[in-house]
Amino acid sequence: GAVVSQHPSRVICKSGTSVKIECRSLDFQATTMFWYRQFPKQSLMLMATSNEGSKATYEQGVEKDKFLINHASLTLSTLTVTSAHPEDSSFYICSASRSDGQETQYFGPGTRLLVL
Amino acid sequence: AQSVAQPEDQVNVAEGNPLTVKCTYSVSGNPYLFWYVQYPNRGLQFLLKYITGDNLVKGSYGFEAEFNKSQTSFHLKKPSALVSDSALYFCAVRDYTGRRALTFGSGTRLQVQP
Numbered sequence: 001g002a003v004v005s006q007h008p009s010r011v012i013c014k015s016g017t018s019v020k021i022e023c024r025s026l027d028f029q030a031t032t033m034f035w036y037r038q039f040p041k042q043s044l045m046l047m048a049t050s051n052e053g054s055k056a057t058y059e060q061g062v063e064k065d066k067f068l069i070n071h072a073s074l075t076l077s078t079l080t081v082t083s084a085h086p087e088d089s090s091f092y093i094c095s096a097s098r099s100d101g102q103e104t105q106y107f108g109p110g111t112r113l114l115v116l
Numbered sequence: 117a118q119s120v121a122q123p124e125d126q127v128n129v130a131e132g133n134p135l136t137v138k139c140t141y142s143v144s145g146n147p148y149l150f151w152y153v154q155y156p157n158r159g160l161q162f163l164l165k166y167i168t169g170d171n172l173v174k175g176s177y178g179f180e181a182e183f184n185k186s187q188t189s190f191h192l193k194k195p196s197a198l199v200s201d202s203a204l205y206f207c208a209v210r211d212y213t214g215r216r217a218l219t220f221g222s223g224t225r226l227q228v229q230p
Contacts, residue, residue: 006159034217043206043220044160093159097216103148103167105218107160 006108023094029074030096118143122221137192139207150208
């Protein structure tokens with residue numbers, strides 16, 4: 001199989017604090033991971049592309065200093081929302097592509113962030 | 117730039133009837149096309165993909181999709197709908213020469229009535 005996990009599944013934090021979300025590929029290696037954001041009843045919007053061992057590539061309009069991405073290994077990428085504000089409340093979903101070029105992206109279950 | 121259109125916000129179908137969820141795309145070069153399904157408060161589950169080869173692609177849970185290059189479409193189909201198929205369906209595309217990130221359609225909510 002191709003299983004991607006995310007932790008935590010749900011987090012509530014106070015405004016101004018930072019939150020780290022982990023994305024792991026459990027049974028395969030992923031040279032590339034992607035971070036998406038989904039607002040209620042809307043589609044997924046790509047935030048950034050994360051490549052193992054290099055800096056992430058951010059989409060236009062996404063603040064790289066606010067959404068810190070680290071892809072430390074072939075099975076782990078982290079997204080840190082720094083100094084979170086209520087408008088950062090959203091559903092964050094990661095995906096991972098296998099390193100064997102199969103092209104399919106496998107998605108994590110998502111993390112619901114609520115900033116009070 | 118690549119884009120995906122899912123013209124229907126919602127599709128209603130009776131259980132046992134065939135279903136179709138429409139998707140058209142725009143991409144420079146040859147497309148890689150995907151369908152994903154999302155259940156409430158969950159991530160996306162992969163259903164099927166078209167990379168190359170046979171235009172009719174069979175996927176998980178009895179779903180299939182037909183790649184039509186002339187109409188730039190990739191409609192999702194199932195011969196007999198189940199109530200458990202009720203969910204949000206996303207079509208996605210990427211250009212095989214470009215970046216690997218997917219561009220998603222707006223999603224179509226499928227409601228299967230018993």
